Amino acid sequence: MNVQIPAVVKVGIADVQLVKTPDRIRTSGLGSCVGLVLFDQEKKLAGLVHVMLPDSSLSKGAVENLAKYADTGVKHTIDLLLKEGARKHALKAKLAGGAEMFKFKSTNDLMRIGPRNVSAVKEHLSLHHIPIISEDTGGNNGRTIEFDPLTTELEIRTVKQGIMKI
Amino acid sequence: MSIFNEIKDEQLDILSEVGNIGAGHAASALASLLNRKIDMAVPFVKVLSFEDLMDFFGGADLPVASIFLRMEGDLTGSIFFIMPFEQAEQFVRELVQDPAFDIDTIHEHMLGTSALHELGNILAGSYLSALADLTKLQLHPSVPDVTLDMFGAVISEGLMQFSPLGDQAIVIDTSIFDDQNQQELKGNMFLLPDFESFEKLFKALGNL
Numbered sequence: 001m002n003v004q005i006p007a008v009v010k011v012g013i014a015d016v017q018l019v020k021t022p023d024r025i026r027t028s029g030l031g032s033c034v035g036l037v038l039f040d041q042e043k044k045l046a047g048l049v050h051v052m053l054p055d056s057s058l059s060k061g062a063v064e065n066l067a068k069y070a071d072t073g074v075k076h077t078i079d080l081l082l083k084e085g086a087r088k089h090a091l092k093a094k095l096a097g098g099a100e101m102f103k104f105k106s107t108n109d110l111m112r113i114g115p116r117n118v119s120a121v122k123e124h125l126s127l128h129h130i131p132i133i134s135e136d137t138g139g140n141n142g143r144t145i146e147f148d149p150l151t152t153e154l155e156i157r158t159v160k161q162g163i164m165k166i
Numbered sequence: 167m168s169i170f171n172e173i174k175d176e177q178l179d180i181l182s183e184v185g186n187i188g189a190g191h192a193a194s195a196l197a198s199l200l201n202r203k204i205d206m207a208v209p210f211v212k213v214l215s216f217e218d219l220m221d222f223f224g225g226a227d228l229p230v231a232s233i234f235l236r237m238e239g240d241l242t243g244s245i246f247f248i249m250p251f252e253q254a255e256q257f258v259r260e261l262v263q264d265p266a267f268d269i270d271t272i273h274e275h276m277l278g279t280s281a282l283h284e285l286g287n288i289l290a291g292s293y294l295s296a297l298a299d300l301t302k303l304q305l306h307p308s309v310p311d312v313t314l315d316m317f318g319a320v321i322s323e324g325l326m327q328f329s330p331l332g333d334q335a336i337v338i339d340t341s342i343f344d345d346q347n348q349q350e351l352k353g354n355m356f357l358l359p360d361f362e363s364f365e366k367l368f369k370a371l372g373n374l
Binding site for chain 1: 216217220225226227229234311313314315316317318319320322323325326329330331332333
């Protein structure tokens with residue numbers, strides 16, 4: 001008998017990967033970064049992108065890593081999913097992250113980037129007409145998230161508040 | 167465009183000297199605070215991909231106590247003092263002389279929280295003043311903030327400055343430790359200068 005052991009696909013910082021049932025997909029240590037899951041439930045297919053910055057116009061020089069920015073990251077994840085057979089009209093989103101890890105004031109505009117990441121991701125989801133099913137964003141704690149394309153449950157782990165599912 | 171490809175070995179040596187002097191002062195400040203000998207490892211200076219930096223410290227979800235502050239003035243950058251939870255617990259137990267201190271309940275423990283803040287103030291303050299003396303530049307620390315959370319979530323705040331350039335960062339890491347004592351006391355000081363500051367830093371230190 002051929003038993004398939006489900007794997008967990010790992011997504012790094014400023015990275016994007018796809019997953020198919022029965023595998024799951026995870027990204028670790030989200031602070032001000034945003035983890036965005038786009039999924040087509042019927043096709044049991046999902047993509048997870050770990051967005052670091054709100055807009056590709058921040059890039060010095062050509063944008064080499066599309067996954068890093070909210071604008072290019074959302075579009076790139078959609079493109080990858082469509083190529084794998086997902087249907088655009090069926091795509092839905094869940095997201096987590098965008099925290100403010102430290103409280104102090106800074107003049108540097110790359111600080112306090114969490115809320116800007118969240119609103120940029122939402123803006124681009126809305127441009128692509130993708131509904132947000134659930135989210136756990138903001139706050140001041142780090143998150144590790146894991147998505148199961150079969151149940152479409154997004155599990156969120158934190159150091160202080162344990163585990164929740166959205 | 168990439169400063170990462172252009173950086174020379176001599177420049178990495180200069181940065182290593184920065185880590186050496188900065189953390190050396192931080193270690194001796196800590197030694198006088200705890201009234202015992204604190205050692206320092208040879209600084210680790212490297213251009214690391216974001217992923218390699220996570221793995222280097224034990225993974226993005228490793229729970230750490232982190233003291234973070236911004237270096238401001240002529241040079242800007244991020245300074246972190248990072249310890250795994252057990253080490254932070256050990257530090258605080260020793261600083262407040264409370265062997266029952268538990269890191270999981272630190273939010274209920276005012277003295278423990280302020281001990282960590284103070285530790286950050288002392289370490290980062292001595293690191294920065296050593297760097298200011300060395301470079302003859304005006305440098306001052308922001309008020310430090312302490313966070314107990316996942317390594318990836320805290321260190322990524324320092325990577326934001328590099329992110330518009332690529333997926334790599336120049337990391338100056340020095341670990342300080344106490345290997346004479348049974349209870350190993352260990353922490354890592356990371357300096358992540360903003361990319362705009364490298365040129366100024368090399369200029370100031372070019373004649374070393």
